[in-house]
Amino acid sequence: MKTIKSKRMKENYKLVDKTKKYSLSDAVAILEKLPKTKFDESVELHFFLAIDPKANEESVRGTVILPNGIGKKVRVAVVCKGEQIAKAEAAGADYYGAEDLIDKIAKGFMDFDVVVSAPDMMRELSKLGKILGPRGLMPTPKAGTVTADIEKAIREAKAGKVEFKSDKQAGIHINFGKRSFSKEKLLENAQYLIDAIEHAKPAAVKGNLIKTLSLSTTMGPGLRIAL
Numbered sequence: 001m002k003t004i005k006s007k008r009m010k011e012n013y014k015l016v017d018k019t020k021k022y023s024l025s026d027a028v029a030i031l032e033k034l035p036k037t038k039f040d041e042s043v044e045l046h047f048f049l050a051i052d053p054k055a056n057e058e059s060v061r062g063t064v065i066l067p068n069g070i071g072k073k074v075r076v077a078v079v080c081k082g083e084q085i086a087k088a089e090a091a092g093a094d095y096y097g098a099e100d101l102i103d104k105i106a107k108g109f110m111d112f113d114v115v116v117s118a119p120d121m122m123r124e125l126s127k128l129g130k131i132l133g134p135r136g137l138m139p140t141p142k143a144g145t146v147t148a149d150i151e152k153a154i155r156e157a158k159a160g161k162v163e164f165k166s167d168k169q170a171g172i173h174i175n176f177g178k179r180s181f182s183k184e185k186l187l188e189n190a191q192y193l194i195d196a197i198e199h200a201k202p203a204a205v206k207g208n209l210i211k212t213l214s215l216s217t218t219m220g221p222g223l224r225i226a227l
Contacts, residue, residue, distance in 0.1 A: 021226035027215045028186050031179060034220050040071070041179045041218040043186060045193060047172040048212040050205060057204045060166040063143050064196035068185040069160035071178030076157050077101065077112040078150055079121045079139075088116075091154040099124060105131065112137075114157040116145045136163070164197060172197060179217055190215070 016030065031043065051058040078088040081098035088096040095101060095112060102124055115132060117125050117139040125139070132138040139145035143163045147153050164172050176189045194213075201209040213225040 016221045016223055018221075018224075021224045024190055024215070024225055025183075025187060027223040027225055028183050028190070030223060031186075031215075031217060031220070032183065034217065036179070037219050041220065042071070042175040043177045043179060043181070044173060044175050044216055044218070045190060046214045046216065046222065047197060047210055049166055049170045049172065049209055050207060050211045051166060051170050051202065051209070053166060053168050053170040055204070058202045060172065060197065060200050060202065060209070061142060061164065062196055062200040063161055063163045064192055065156055066160040066162060066176060066189045066192055068177065068181065068189050070162065070175055070189075071181060072113075074114060074157050074160075075112040076114045076116060076154050077105075078116045078118075078154065079125050080116075080118040080150060081121065084118050084150055087151050088154065091151040092158060093150075093154050102128060110135075114145065115139050116147070116150055116153045116157070118150060119146055119148060122146055136165070162193075164193075164200075 022030070049060060051060060053059075075094045076092070077095040078084075078093040079098065079101055080088055080096060085096055085098075093116075097104075098121060102121075105128055115137050122139070129138060141147070144153055144156065144161075145163075162174060162176070164174050166172055174193065176193050177186050181189075194210075198209055208227070210227055213227060214222040215225055216222040
């Protein structure tokens with residue numbers, strides 16, 4: 001069956017050479033020339049890593065605070081009790097509570113982007129593993145989202161802290177900004193993200209961690225990046 005391309009898609013493909021590898025700077029510059037959509041598209045990096053995704057010791061995981069945020073308001077839900085409730089409210093958490101918040105999420109409430117938990121609430125929160133886990137929202141100590149210092153965790157999440165984790169195909173796909181960002185802000189965020197992933201290279205991996213890297217917008221074509 002012949003694929004019918006929209007006018008915008010045809011314009012996109014005229015500007016992108018699928019056989020070429022672009023510098024990060026040139027790729028971001030091309031984004032500025034692509035036809036715009038009716039919404040402010042996210043800009044994403046797609047990594048394919050030189051790891052065995054079935055080997056736990058080769059999993060790549062970590063966090064990074066992007067200096068320019070990701071261009072959206074980050075909604076933070078905090079599972080805590082007692083004195084921590086007042087601290088969560090003062091630090092700007094969008095939602096906070098103990099068993100009441102856990103029950104609300106269990107019934108389908110998902111109006112948040114990050115979940116932070118006090119350590120003493122993790123036993124109760126673990127019952128939501130099948131709900132939060134597949135969405136990448138389950139708090140973990142490694143990501144800094146299970147912590148006694150919930151105020152710091154909230155501030156970092158609001159400031160643009162993102163978590164990355166390799167998937168079953170040895171890939172990492174992550175949003176690092178919006179098309180409305182300046183070229184300078186996109187480049188700075190992208191470099192922070194690339195550096196953080198390279199820094200998270202497992203000891204078991206020899207040679208270069210990143211096999212291939214591409215950049216795209218939500219609705220745009222992928223641009224291969226020269227490493």
